[in-house]
Amino acid sequence: MAAYLLRRVALMVLTLFGISVVIFVLLRLVPGNVADIIFDAAGMINPAEKAGLERQLGLDRPIVVQYGAWMGGLLEGDLGHSYVSDRPALEEIAPRLPITAKLAGLALAFSILFGVPLGVVSAVRQNTAIDYVLRVLSLSGLSMPAFWLGLLILMAFVAWTGFIPIYSETPQSLWDEFLVYSVPAAAVGFRSSALVMRLTRSSMLEVLRQDYIRTARAKGASEPAVNYRHALSNAILPVITVIGIEAAFLIGGLIVTETVFNIPGVARFLVEAIRWRDYPIVQNLVMLIAVVVVVVNLIVDLLYAVLDPRIRYGE
Amino acid sequence: MQRRSRLFAAVGAAIALAFAAGPAPSAEPKQGGILRIYHRDSPASASIHEEATYSANIPFMGIFNNLVLYKQDAPQNSLQSIVPELATSWSWSADNLTLTFTLRQGVKWHDGVPFTAKDVKCTFDMLMDKSPQKFRKNPRKTWYDNVTEVTADGDFQATFHLKRPQPALLALLASGYSPIYPCHVSPAEMRTHPIGTGPFKFVEFRQNESIKLARNPDYWRKGRPYLDGIEFTIIPNRSTAILAFIARKFDMTFPTEVSVPLLKDVKAQAPQAVCELKPTNVNVNLIVNRDKPPFDNADLRRAMALTLDRKAFIDTLAEGQGDIGGTMLPQPQGVWGLPPEILRTIPGYGPDVQANRAEARKLMEKLGYGPAKHLAVKISTRNIPVYRDPAVILIDQLKDIYIDGELDVVETGNWFSVVARGDYAVGLNLTGNAVDDPDQAFYENYSCGSERNYTHYCNRDLEKLFDRQSMETDLEKRKKLVWEIDRRLQEDVARPIIYHIRAGTCWWPDVKGFTMMVNSAYNGYRFEDVWLDR
Numbered sequence: 106m107a108a109y110l111l112r113r114v115a116l117m118v119l120t121l122f123g124i125s126v127v128i129f130v131l132l133r134l135v136p137g138n139v140a141d142i143i144f145d146a147a148g149m150i151n152p153a154e155k156a157g158l159e160r161q162l163g164l165d166r167p168i169v170v171q172y173g174a175w176m177g178g179l180l181e182g183d184l185g186h187s188y189v190s191d192r193p194a195l196e197e198i199a200p201r202l203p204i205t206a207k208l209a210g211l212a213l214a215f216s217i218l219f220g221v222p223l224g225v226v227s228a229v230r231q232n233t234a235i236d237y238v239l240r241v242l243s244l245s246g247l248s249m250p251a252f253w254l255g256l257l258i259l260m261a262f263v264a265w266t267g268f269i270p271i272y273s274e275t276p277q278s279l280w281d282e283f284l285v286y287s288v289p290a291a292a293v294g295f296r297s298s299a300l301v302m303r304l305t306r307s308s309m310l311e312v313l314r315q316d317y318i319r320t321a322r323a324k325g326a327s328e329p330a331v332n333y334r335h336a337l338s339n340a341i342l343p344v345i346t347v348i349g350i351e352a353a354f355l356i357g358g359l360i361v362t363e364t365v366f367n368i369p370g371v372a373r374f375l376v377e378a379i380r381w382r383d384y385p386i387v388q389n390l391v392m393l394i395a396v397v398v399v400v401v402n403l404i405v406d407l408l409y410a411v412l413d414p415r416i417r418y419g420e
Numbered sequence: 421m422q423r424r425s426r427l428f429a430a431v432g433a434a435i436a437l438a439f440a441a442g443p444a445p446s447a448e449p450k451q452g453g454i455l456r457i458y459h460r461d462s463p464a465s466a467s468i469h470e471e472a473t474y475s476a477n478i479p480f481m482g483i484f485n486n487l488v489l490y491k492q493d494a495p496q497n498s499l500q501s502i503v504p505e506l507a508t509s510w511s512w513s514a515d516n517l518t519l520t521f522t523l524r525q526g527v528k529w530h531d532g533v534p535f536t537a538k539d540v541k542c543t544f545d546m547l548m549d550k551s552p553q554k555f556r557k558n559p560r561k562t563w564y565d566n567v568t569e570v571t572a573d574g575d576f577q578a579t580f581h582l583k584r585p586q587p588a589l590l591a592l593l594a595s596g597y598s599p600i601y602p603c604h605v606s607p608a609e610m611r612t613h614p615i616g617t618g619p620f621k622f623v624e625f626r627q628n629e630s631i632k633l634a635r636n637p638d639y640w641r642k643g644r645p646y647l648d649g650i651e652f653t654i655i656p657n658r659s660t661a662i663l664a665f666i667a668r669k670f671d672m673t674f675p676t677e678v679s680v681p682l683l684k685d686v687k688a689q690a691p692q693a694v695c696e697l698k699p700t701n702v703n704v705n706l707i708v709n710r711d712k713p714p715f716d717n718a719d720l721r722r723a724m725a726l727t728l729d730r731k732a733f734i735d736t737l738a739e740g741q742g743d744i745g746g747t748m749l750p751q752p753q754g755v756w757g758l759p760p761e762i763l764r765t766i767p768g769y770g771p772d773v774q775a776n777r778a779e780a781r782k783l784m785e786k787l788g789y790g791p792a793k794h795l796a797v798k799i800s801t802r803n804i805p806v807y808r809d810p811a812v813i814l815i816d817q818l819k820d821i822y823i824d825g826e827l828d829v830v831e832t833g834n835w836f837s838v839v840a841r842g843d844y845a846v847g848l849n850l851t852g853n854a855v856d857d858p859d860q861a862f863y864e865n866y867s868c869g870s871e872r873n874y875t876h877y878c879n880r881d882l883e884k885l886f887d888r889q890s891m892e893t894d895l896e897k898r899k900k901l902v903w904e905i906d907r908r909l910q911e912d913v914a915r916p917i918i919y920h921i922r923a924g925t926c927w928w929p930d931v932k933g934f935t936m937m938v939n940s941a942y943n944g945y946r947f948e949d950v951w952l953d954r
Contacts, residue, residue, distance in 0.1 A: 142833040143464055147472035147559035148852075149871040150840040154557050161556075189464060190627045191612055197627070259663050263689075269667035271660060273653050367655045367664075369629045377462065377628050377656075380833065 106410075113406070117399045124395045125388075129172050132384055138164055139188040139382045162188055175388060185385035189378075194385040198371060198393070205370030208293070208363070209355050211286050215294030216301050217348065221341075223298075224305025228313060229332055239302065246299025251358045255292040255365035262288075272368045289366040293358040297351045304347050308340035315339075342413060349405035353398040449646050449933065453952035457672045458661045459652040462628045465556075465611035468599055469547065472559040474942050477596045478675055479631040479652045481945040482645075483530075484599030484616035487521050487540065487578075488590060492946050495698075495938045497856050498755050499587070499895075502594045506535065506617065507578075516585035516893075523576040527640045529602045530621045537572035542603035544570040544580075555607050562863060562870060563592045566890075585891045591857040596943040619645035619948035628654055639948075646933070646951035658682070666690045671931050671952070676700050676941045678924035680738045686926050695926040699743055699753045700941040702852040702923075704733070704810050706916040707875050712845050714795070719783045721913040722767065724846070726780035727821045729773045733813055734919050743920040744769070746906035747861055750920060753938040755856050756902045766910045780821045789822040798828040800844040802835040810918065811848040839874045849874065851915075856939040858902045862886045866914055877914040930954055 137145075140158045144150045159165050163174070178185055184194035227239040263269050270289075276282040312318065313336055321335045356372055363373035371390055378386035463476040468484065471477070487507040494501040504510070507521035527535040545551035548564050566589070569581045580589065592598060605615045614622050617640070620633035631652040635645055653670070655661040662682055665673050666689045676698075678686060683695055706728070708721050715721060734742035743750045746766070750757035763769050768776055789795050799818075801811040808829060815825035825846070830838050838844055851872075853861050863886060864870055868878035882905060889901035910916065925936050930953040937944040 136831065137834040137837060141837045144557060145833050145836045146464055146475075147470075147557055148836055149472070149559055150837055151557065151871060157554075158556055187627075191608065256659055259660060263663050263667045267667055269664050269669055271655075271664055271669070273664075273669060364657050365660055367653070367657065367660055369626070374628055381464075382833070 113403055117403065120399055121392070121395055125176070125392055126172070128388055128391045129175065130168070132382070132387055133168060135382070137382060139384070140164065142381050175385075179389075179392075184389045187378075187386050188383045189381050189386075194389050197374070197386060198390060201369060201371045201374050202393075204368060205359060205363070205372055207282065208286050208290055208368060208370060209352070209359060211290035212294035212297065212355060212358070213348070213352055215290050216297030216351065219294075220298035220301025221305050221337075221344065224302040224344075225309055225332055225337055227302065227306040228309035229328075231310060239306075243299040243302045243306075246295045247303075249296070250361070251293050251296060252361035252365050254295060255289065255362055258288060258292055259365065271366050285368075289362045289368060292366070293355065293362040296358065297348075297355065300347060300351065301344060304344050305337075305340065308343050309336055312336045312340040338412070342409065345405060345408055345412065349401050352401050356394055447932065447953070449949075449951040450953060451646050451951070452648050453646075453954055455647050455650045455672065455931065455947070455950060455952065456670045457650065457652050458664060458670045458674055459631065459654045460658075460661070460674045460677050461656050462654050466614045466622065466625050466631075467555070467607065467611040468597060468614075469543075469560070469601065470555050470557050470607070470611065474596075474675070477942050478945045479633070479650075480614060480622075481596045481599070482618055482620040482633055482650060482947045483614050483622050484601075484618045485527075486593060486595075486598050486600060487523075488594045489946065490594045490937070490940075490943045492944060492949055493933075493935045495935055496753065496755065497591075497594070497937060497940050497943055499591055499857075502590055506540075506600055510590070512587075516587070517582050519580040519582070519589060520573075521578050521580075523578060524640060525576055527617050528638060529604075529617055530615050530636060531602075531605075533602065533604055535600075535602075535617050536575040537578040538575075539600055539603050540578040541570050541572040543599075543601045546601070546607070553607055556611070560597055563860065565863070584887065585893070586859065587893050588857045588859040588890060591855050592860060594943070595855045595940075596945060597854050619946065620647075620650060623649070628656075630654060641948065645948040647947065650947060662686060665693075665926065668928065672927040672934070673925055675925045675936065675945070676923035678926055680741045680922070680924070683924040683926070686924075690926075692929060693926045694929055694931075695924055696936045697741060697922050697924040698936050698938045699749055700852070700921055700923045701749045701754070701854075701856055701939050702850055702941065703745075703747075703749075703920045704918040705849050705851055706814065706918060707839065707844070707847040707849045708913065709842055709845050709847075710875055710877065711842055714787070715845055717787065718913070720787055720795075723780040723783040723787075723821050724818065724823070725910075725913045725916040726768045726776045726783070727817050728768055728814075728916060728918060729817055730769075730919050732773075732817070733810055736813055737809055738922065741922045743922065745920055746910050746917055747865070747915075748858060748902060748906055749853070749856055749939050754920075755939065756858055756899060756906075758903050758906050762903055762907060766907055768916070769910070777820050784821050784823075791822065794822045794824045796824045796826070797845050799825040800828045800830055800838065800847040801849070802832050803829040804832050806921075807835075807848055807850060814848055814918075840871065842876070847874075849915075850921075852941070854940060854942040858886075858898075858905070859890050862889075862905060866909060875915050877909075877912065879908075879912065879914075882908055882912075 140155045144155055187194055187197050190197060223239055227236045230236050259269060272285050276285045318331060318336055321331050359372035360376055363370045375390045459479060461475050463471060465471060466480050468476055468480050485506045487505060488502050489505045490497040491501045491503045506524050506527060508524050510519060510521045512519055523537055529535055544564065546553055546555055547561060548567060549558060549561060566583050566586045567580050568583055571579045573579055601610060602615050619636055619639050621636045623632040623634050625631045634649040635647060664670055683697060686693055687695055708715050708724060710716055730744045734740055746758045748754055748756035770776060799811050799815050801807045811827055815827060818825045839847065851865060864872050866873060866877055867883055885901060885905050889898050889905060892898035892901060927934060932951050932953050933949040935944060
């Protein structure tokens with residue numbers, strides 16, 4: 106296991122190095138830099154002033170030198186300064202991280218809490234009215250874009266309650282936080298929950314036909330025990346994989362959801378930073394996302410071993 | 421000359437007197453409350469002098485004062501609506517080459533440092549690029565091309581020395597784009613933590629989140645501002661922002677950010693809201709790169725101008741809510757706009773679109789184009805709807821004269837780089853004028869070598885007329901010169917104006933004392949007279 110872990114960590118470092126190079130180069134291949142964008146807002150370009158700004162920001166240095174400076178800074182814990190706000194990148198990113206983390210966590214919780222039990226119900230009640238309803242629900246969840254659903258929710262709130270559940274000031278209590286994040290989390294988690302529900306259902310249907318389920322029933326196990334202890338624990342493995350992948354892909358849904366619900370998290374901030382070509386913000390945020398994805402993947406792989414005693418790494 | 425200077429002095433004194441009397445309040449204003457406005461996007465910085473968008477003006481104008489300012493409760497900006505602010509009065513020299521301001525005493529910057537004439541000199545030295553302290557970018561440097569020097573004569577007098585008379589310099593100084601900056605604060609600090617003398621103090625600017633201002637209790641104008649503060653919440657998503665306004669999360673929409681269809685939506689869902697649709701002095705225009713063949717041919721450019729059906733643009737895009745005119749904003753909202761009787765005589769402005777297009781086709785046929793030989797061209801524009809939508813209509817209209825346009829959308833941040841490099845053949849552009857005065861519009865957009873002269877139109881004879889109108893003190897004579905220039909700009913297809921945009925602002929009825937200006941979207945946001953009736 107230790108050897109496996111070491112191998113995985115080494116691979117992670119290599120992957121992250123590759124990502125850092127790709128991100129760094131790709132960003133600079135996109136036409137225009139922050140100086141162009143800043144002058145564009147003024148409707149004019151003064152070549153001397155623009156060159157001065159590029160010099161001031163170090164954009165006139167060779168790309169290898171710029172990359173070296175970024176990596177060197179990262180190793181020392183210095184993420185650089187935002188080109189736009191002139192504040193340390195860490196100070197810009199850090200307060201936004203918990204906001205997105207809470208939203209993502211809640212969305213993921215929503216998708217698991219709804220997706221798994223409803224998937225089980227749908228499988229156990231196969232071809233009944235409730236199964237049909239749940240299947241239609243899951244299909245609509247998969248086909249509805251998060252931004253559209255978000256806007257629909259906002260419109261419904263305003264029309265029916267006169268209240269709009271958007272983020273406009275920092276929540277002061279846990280309850281406030283729940284109120285602020287729950288609606289957007291539901292909007293972004295709806296798609297994931299639909300996916301989880303469908304996958305749980307198909308996986309459960311396969312498991313429910315196995316001999317050991319029949320044996321369990323023959324031994325007199327109750328229906329909940331059969332469904333949850335015997336069937337679900339075996340059917341959950343592919344679901345866990347998908348949840349891991351979904352957690353990584355959640356960032357895409359969060360970008361639009363944070364925009365629609367005006368949540369000042371890192372996802373929306375990343376889009377703005379790309380628009381401004383604010384390299385220090387984009388580079389560090391993308392690296393952070395890459396780290397999260399790689400780590401989540403590792404955790405999912407390790408979870409397999411916990412959930413399925415037959416799987417043993419490094420043996 | 422003496423007569424002129426007396427006229428200048430008389431106008432100045434009369435305006436100063438009018439300002440001292442103050443506007444008659446319509447109801448007894450109440451103190452207190454936070455005005456909540458949503459903001460359309462995050463400005464690059466808080467430094468008004470370094471920005472060229474009202475995304476910066478609107479939230480930060482309340483922090484500052486100018487020497488003079490457009491009267492905040494007068495909807496139309498004009499030389500007659502200019503009132504003193506940090507200046508108490510002004511006077512012109514006999515030769516009209518020096519403009520002297522007497523400054524208000526006892527004014528303090530928000531950090532407690534006294535305001536003096538040195539601050540005025542510092543501000544304009546930076547704007548004229550004569551200071552060791554530099555702005556990161558200086559988009560309005562050309563406004564002060566005619567100023568040779570600004571001197572501080574003691575602590576409370578500042579003098580502008582001009583190369584030639586320019587009565588409209590006051591119009592530029594009265595804009596929201598002309599705040600006085602403190603000498604003792606660096607341009608870099610002003611970008612992140614601006615210090616002013618204005619009615620509101622800067623509290624916080626969180627990029628992409630919010631901008632907060634608080635009442636300045638030591639404001640020199642006693643009893644102002646009425647509000648305890650102003651909070652701008654940055655909501656880039658327009659649908660969310662409008663819904664939030666309808667749900668009364670905000671007292672006011674971002675000024676001039678409500679389009680015609682959205683305005684109807686707001687009125688349908690919030691009938692009590694006060695909504696005004698006004699011209700913004702932003703126009704949609706056609707830019708043709710006259711350095712790039714075959715567009716170096718004047719007849720081809722003329723044919724393109726002739727094919728424009730301006731009314732169709734307005735009807736399709738703004739449900740008929742727009743204005744047809746030349747470079748200067750049409751009257752009555754605009755001060756200098758071409759009168760209809762002159763406008764009608766300009767090629768392409770006549771009511772018979774088919775006749776115009778027949779003439780355009782003849783010109784194209786003379787150049788060898790026809791039903792069998794079309795001219796293929798890319799129509800470049802910025803990748804945002806307000807640019808893209810009219811570009812699509814333009815492509816459709818150009819088809820009538822054998823031009824096959826292909827839409828070439830340029831990523832929004834690169835638009836002006838592309839245009840400045842001349843890396844386009846035909847484009848659709850928007851031009852905003854902060855001040856409804858020919859001195860801003862003509863020099864900035866049409867003078868030879870100007871950074872904003874995107875089509876590189878250069879007519880030295882016309883430039884002499886620019887100077888003549890600029891020096892003219894008689895309003896009526898100046899108007900005639902301006903009309904002559906505007907007419908020639910349109911005839912020369914310098915940058916054909918398609919139409920002038922109108923845009924809406926909404927607020928709830930308990931917001932009082934806000935006046936939406938009709939000929940500029942940049943000058944009416946001091947907010948010191950705004951109060952909440954709660």
